[in-house]
Amino acid sequence: MKIYTKTGDAGQTGLFGGDRVTKTHPRLEAYGALDELNAHLGLAIVSCSEENAKYLKEVQSRLFDIGSHLATPSSATKAKTILPPLEIECIEIMEKKIDELEDDLPPMKNFILPGGNELAARLHVARAVCRRAERAVVGMKYQTEMHPLIIPYLNRLSDYLFVLSRAAVIQAGDEEIPWIPNSPKC
Template structure:
C-alpha cells in the first residue's frame, strides 16, 4: 500500500466523513497538534524507566489517538465510529498524580524547565499539551467538540508537570527554582 495519495497536493485534506478542508483549517491544526503532543509523550515514555509509568504513558498515547480521531471527524461521524473518552481516563491521571505528589517535597516556588534532558522533554510535552488545549478551546468556539477533551488535556498537562518533578527527584537533580529579581 502506498502511503502517498497526492490528494493533499493542493493544500486540502479530508475529515473522517469525506468533507475536504484546507490544511490550514483550525480543526486540522488542532488535531495536528494532538499528533505532535503524542510524539512528545512517546519521547517521554522512551526516556522513562518506571514500567508502570511507561504503561500509563502508552495509555495516554492511545487516548490522544482517540482525541485526534474525534477532532478529525465530522460531527455526525463522531457519534458513530469514533472511540470515546471516559471520566475514568481523567481519574487515572489524577490517581497517578496523587501517588507521585505524595513522594515529592511541597512546591514552594515556580519551577523553571530544566535540570536534566529527560525533565526538559517532559516540560516540552507539558507546554505542547497546553497549546493543544488552547487550540481545542478555540475550535470549540466554532464547532462541537467532545466535552471530555478539554478536561483530559488540562489534567494531562498537570500530570506532565508532576511527572517532571518526579523524574527530577528520581534522577537526583535539583529542581530549578524561579527566584525573581527584587
Template sequence: MSKITRVYTKTGDDGTTGLIGGSRVKKYDVRLEAYGTVDELNSHIGLIIASGVDDNSKKVLQFIQNKLFVIGSQLATDDSAAEFKKRYPCKEEDIKLLENEMDTMFETLPKLDNFILPGGSVSSAQTQIARTICRRAERRIIELSEKTKIENNLIKFINRLSDYLFVLGRKIAFDQKAPENLWIPDENRG
C-alpha cells in the first residue's frame, strides 16, 4: 500500500472529482452525494464509538465503519472498474450480522408500544442522528442505482444498518438508564 504524502492534489479545483476507474464527474454528481453521505455516516459512527459504548457494540460499530469504507469505495468506482467492485462485495453474512445483533438487543429491551423521539442521552441521540444520515445515504444510493448497477446486498446492508442504529440507540439509552422520549399525539396531551 502506498503512503499518502500530501492531502491536496489540486485536481478538483475545476469542480470535478476523479472516480476509481479514472473518469471525472462534477462534485455535485449523485454518485458523490451517495458516497459523501456514507462518509458522513461513518464519521457519526466514529462519534458514537468515542462517546463510550459497551465492548460488543464498539466491535460491531468498528466492523460497520470498515464495511462503510468499502461501500464508499464501491460507490466511488465508475463502471469501467467493475473488477474492483467484485473484490470487496457486501455479503449476505454482513446483513445477517446486523440482524443477529438486533435480535440479541431485543432480548433485553422493553417492548415498544409508541414511536420514540430522539434523545434520552447524548450517545443515544447521536445514534439516532446516524440513523437519519443512514436513511439519507440509502435514498442517494437508490437514486444512483437508477443510473448505474449497484450491488443488491449493498442496498440491503444500508437498509438494515438504519434499523440496527435505531435499536442500538434504544439499547444505549436502556444501558444508561436514560428515559425514552415517547411521542405523544396532540390529542393525548393533557
C-alpha cells in the first residue's frame, strides 16, 4: 500500500467512518496537535532513562488511542465500536507517577524556566505542545461529543511532563533555571 493517496490534495481529509472535512477543521487541529506531541515525546524518549522511556512509549500509544477517538465522529457508529478503550486507570497511574517524582524534588520557590539540560528542554517542549493539544481538544469539545477522559488525560500529561522535566534536571545534578521577574538585563 502506498503512503500517498492524493485524496487530500484539495485540502480535505477523511475521518473514521468516511466523513470528509477540511484540514483546518477543529477535529484535525486537535489530533494533529496530538501527532506533534507524539513526535516530541519520541525526541525526548531517546534521552530518557529506560524506565521513563518505557512509560513514555505507553503514553505515545495512548495518544494514538485518543487520536482515533478524535478522528471518529459520533455519526460513525460502526467505527466507534472498534475504538480502543480509554480508562480512568491510565490517569490514576500517571498521578501516582507524578506524586512519586515530586517526592524526590525540592519544593518550588518560584517559577522555573524551560531548560536546565537537553532532556529537560525536550520535555518542556513536549509539555507546551501537550497544553496546545489540550486547548485544541477543549475547542473541539464545544462542537461535538467526545470521550470524557480525553481532556483530563491531556491535562495530567502536561503536569507529568513538567514534573519529569524537573526530575531530569535534578537527577543529572544540574540546576533549574528560576524565573527572575523584571530582569534588568533585557
